[in-house]
Amino acid sequence: MSAAQGATGDAVSEEPEEFEGYRSRLLGVAYRMLGTVDDAEDVVQEAWLRWSAADRTDVREPAAYLTRVTTRLALDRLRQVRARRESYVGPWLPEPLPTERGPRAEPDGARWVEVAESVSFALLVVLESLSPAERAVFVLREAFGYPFAEIADTLDRSEPAVRQMAGRARRHVRQRQPRFEVDPAQQRRLTERFLTAAVSGDLAGLLDVLAPDVRLIGDSGGKAKAPLRVMESADKVGRFLAAVGQTELPAPEFTFPEFNGAVGLLVCSESRAHSAVLLEVVGERVQTIYLLTNPDKLTRLSPTSD
Structure with missing residues (x-):
């Protein structure tokens, strides 16, 4: 049983406001996994539908539970879009997002500012060169600090295998990212x-x-x-x-x-x-x-x- 589950369900609310409290984190996971807003929003919306329809009486940690659901959905979506991108005309790049604070035209503008400013465009480009599983491990471990055991449970992999993937992904990203931050x-x-x-x-x-x-x-x-x-x-x-x-x-x-x-x-x-x-x-x-x-x-x- 993962850390996201347990025997106490009293703290789990039926209200949609609870899910909204986790939305920014879930968008952050999905955007890092997929590189586009529409795909990320679709994945998080599907996570919400599954959350609202699920029997949550044994969910002790909603954040971990929802992150696991979102990551699995994002993995499925990433495999689908990668197949479509094989016929994309020319190179494919992630979707950049504006991160200046202030009034936004879109309803979720402030939330997307928070998501986008925490991940550089250069990193998104590098993440495109990882396998879907390596990308998921890197995102969950490096961006959100999830323990290896929880990531292994999310991906249905052994913990040693996840640790190996994390090491490969970290080295890959380190080799391809700029070595110095620019003022x-x-x-x-x-x-x-x-x-x-x-x-x-x-x-x-x-x-x-x-x-x-x-x-x-x-x-x-x-x-x-x-x-x-x-x-x-x-x-x-x-x-x-x-x-x-x-x-x-x-x-x-x-x-x-x-x-x-x-x-x-x-x-x-x-x-x-x-x-x-x-x-x-x-x-x-x-x-x-x-x-x-x-x-x-x-x-x-x-x-x-x-």
């Missing part, structure tokens, strides 16, 4: 220099901010313009940006909102988000550029004022 002011300065050089077609200015082995990863889903393959090297990436940076959008607006807790770049036109750019900075140079133009992943982004 937000430095990130903002580099992002501004990047934009200035791009929109003016200044190749020399771009080369000054790009690392020699910079990579550009575009996500259009075949619905907008973006490279269909990963571009590498400062020369290739710089020339591409210099060519496309002089946008022909009507009355373009450039703002610098926070995405997943880091400064990004949002390009809007006629009150609609056209593209989002997130820069992974190492030292004083841009190491990776994430360019999202798929309109499906821009619907929750809107212009923000400095």
Whole structure:
């Protein structure tokens, strides 16, 4: 029997307000597992339906119980969407979320700010390269501190197997994440220099901010313009940006909102988000550029004022 179950059910409320108290944590698990808001919300809604229909007389720890249900549902969903992503046009990137505090258009905006600011976009990208089970172990252990025994029960694996997966996942993430955290002011300065050089077609200015082995990863889903393959090297990436940076959008607006807790770049036109750019900075140079133009992943982004 897991830590989520026990013989005392008196403390378990039938009221939906109790579930709402756990929703942010469950969204955090699902978003880290799936990388998109719609999938995460669908999983948490299914968890709620199962919770409301279940016999909870023996549930002692609702949080652990709901986390287990959500993780299993997210694993099932992840296996389904990964099969669909095999036919995705071009690279697939997670959905970035704005994390600046303030009024939000969507009803659950404040909750999503809390979820997104606790997980960087770069980490979400790295998590995509883990197996579904390794991803679940990493999320539950590293992000939420669940004990190995509880994770093993959730995944129907042995505890030694879960410990091995945790070690592999941790090493994998450590090898692929930036080694140094970047000061937000430095990130903002580099992002501004990047934009200035791009929109003016200044190749020399771009080369000054790009690392020699910079990579550009575009996500259009075949619905907008973006490279269909990963571009590498400062020369290739710089020339591409210099060519496309002089946008022909009507009355373009450039703002610098926070995405997943880091400064990004949002390009809007006629009150609609056209593209989002997130820069992974190492030292004083841009190491990776994430360019999202798929309109499906821009619907929750809107212009923000400095």
